Amino acid sequence: MPAGSVRRRGRVIAWVASATTLVLCCAGTLVFTFFSGQPDSDAINLVGCGTTNAINVDGELPSVGNLNEEQRYHAAVIIKVGQDKQIPPRGWVIAIATAMQESTLHNYGHLGDANDHDSLGLFQQRPSMGWGTPAQILDPEYSAGRFYGKLKTIEGWEKLPLTIAAQRVQVSAFPDAYAKWEPLATDVVNVLTDGAARAAVGANAGTCANVGEISASGWTAPVQEGIVSGYRTAERPTHDGVDLGSPRGTVIHAASAGVVSLMMCNASYPGGGAYSCDVDGSPSIMGCGWYVEITHAAGVVTRYCHMVKQPDVFVGQKVVAGQPIGIVGTSGNSSGPHLHFEVHLNNDTSSSGATDPGAFMQLRGAPLQG
Template identity: 60%
Template sequence: MSVLGEDDDLEVQTGKKRIRPALLAAFCTVLLLLCCGGGVVAFFLDAARNTQNYDAGCGNGQLVDAAAKMPSHHELSEEQVRNAAIIVRVGQDMNVPPRGWVIAVATAMQESSLHNLPDLGARNDHDSLGLFQQRPSTGWGTPAQIMDPQYASRKFYERLLTVPGWERMSLTQAAQRVQRSAYPNAYAKHEQLASTVVNSLTGGAARAAGDSTKLQCVSGDQIAASGWTAPVNGEVGSGFRTASRPTHQGVDLIVPRGTPIRAAAGGLVVKVRCQAHLANGTDWGCWRDGSPSVLGCGWYVEIQHANGLLTRYCHMVKQPSVVLGQHVAPGQEIGFSGTTGHSSGPHLHFEVHINSDPSNNGAIDPVPFMQRMGAPLGVKA
């Protein structure tokens, strides 16, 4: 099985220009790091610290008490967490699904850093106020109303609920349909921290599906409130870096040939290619099945997500359904399972990489990661 980056000497065609994948991946990584303020590593440390109390659940079904003691978060003050609690509680009272809570909290993180901002004078963006930087002049309410976090949260949810299909949109798409921001791609970088905060306030509801009164753990092709979903429903065959395959950088999910493969989360397609060759360098191609003697991923796709995350999907049966540079929503079909490249039978080889980790190309075990995202792998089709 190939590891991420082993074919960086090969070029990818995009329009009339050819871009080396290594340069493209590096550009995407640098861009994301700049957007995140260099806090990618801090985020994952924070997420690890704040998952221990609710990893086992998918939401306790209890209403959030914004006046109670708030859970601690490495990157957020008590005031910021309390404002997030108000946003979540309003969503609960309105029976908005948990996905909406994550979108709302992430939006407030981008707009105000979860501070209830008053008029900042010369530093104000027009007449924007409050947690969501809503503007009285564009119909959000009076200044006094917008400065009430409960009112501001309710107005955000009211507009979100009018957006057709918002539950299956990427966070950026859904938030932008409500906010009309000048920086529409900025929301995505807050998605996982927002999920962590929602989880800590609700006993794990960011990993759940359903409305606020009927939370249940995600199964099948459902999208968790965190915005993640399993790419296929199949048992785990070969695991991550096992004793017999120490360089195996992902997991093999056993599914029949032709099973639809879904994007595990929203993101940008940064690689679509066929990689199948013999040990002597002879091209094998992806128009036929591979075998254990063939090297490479066969037909495969890589998707860049927020916070420096990247997912890879290998051994597709035919050319993928997506193209380089395409933005995909969570759960969007990107191709079909097969056995092209280095493969002994139909399955999906699935990898997760943290690009900020310089060791081993940042590959991490997808099983515990997807469990934390509320989209567990290993479910039999």
């Protein structure tokens, strides 16, 4: 079979190098301009947490994002190999995101002058670095198996941010590039496996993440308590988040891996005079009190308001899913202790960028109770 092609259902699907814009980079990473890392996740209406049934790679695979038939097939192969090797769904998300960055899920052979050294296949593995022979690496099942084999050697890989886990396998010159594919990889796993990216980290498909657990998509509820005031209700149409009914002193956790992009006190009298965030606020005080914003992959930003004291993180700090970031209080515009939690898309932290946190977190296997 010629390099850069894959046999499926008795026919050969070949890649055409000129059909994809690519720029050669070093250490096995190719940068492509083929599809976006910002999928329409909210269009996916699934409620399950995966199935234990083996994926049928030669069956009709449902559409997801703008992946074509070949890309969906390669994603299915990666999942199937993960199932065969008893890798939990978190590993499938990591592997697919890695292959998206390395090859946009195309099984590329040698690209001549455009090739980065001797990098080949879905994961751009190099024969000269001991990944296998060229023929082996161009077998998607083999290359996925080698990826999982290396991933399993990394201590605590399931709870690592996707970028770190992928980088420890790939040793890329662009270690932060993998994160942007996590949302699309999550969607792919959910669509092809009836929601397995919502399984708990460390669990098999079908085992949903409970509140406080991290899901295979890399998300977790920031607190245990449920919603006591919803998103943009008839009574509060400008309420751009949800209120979670946590008592004073409850630890607040980062909902996913990311970078702290804002940490500040935001409280004032209605006339504009400054008000302390180190004392209780009230409905007559303006602002979010002590609060934090975290920027995640694909331009998602989460906001955590009304903390009792200055948060335990600083701007520029990298955090992991479930990491403590502050303590519930009632600073700023607040009638009592609770966590006000917002989710924004496209790096837009204004009201126009807000989305329903309940629906967003449900899709990612980290439901907000209530």
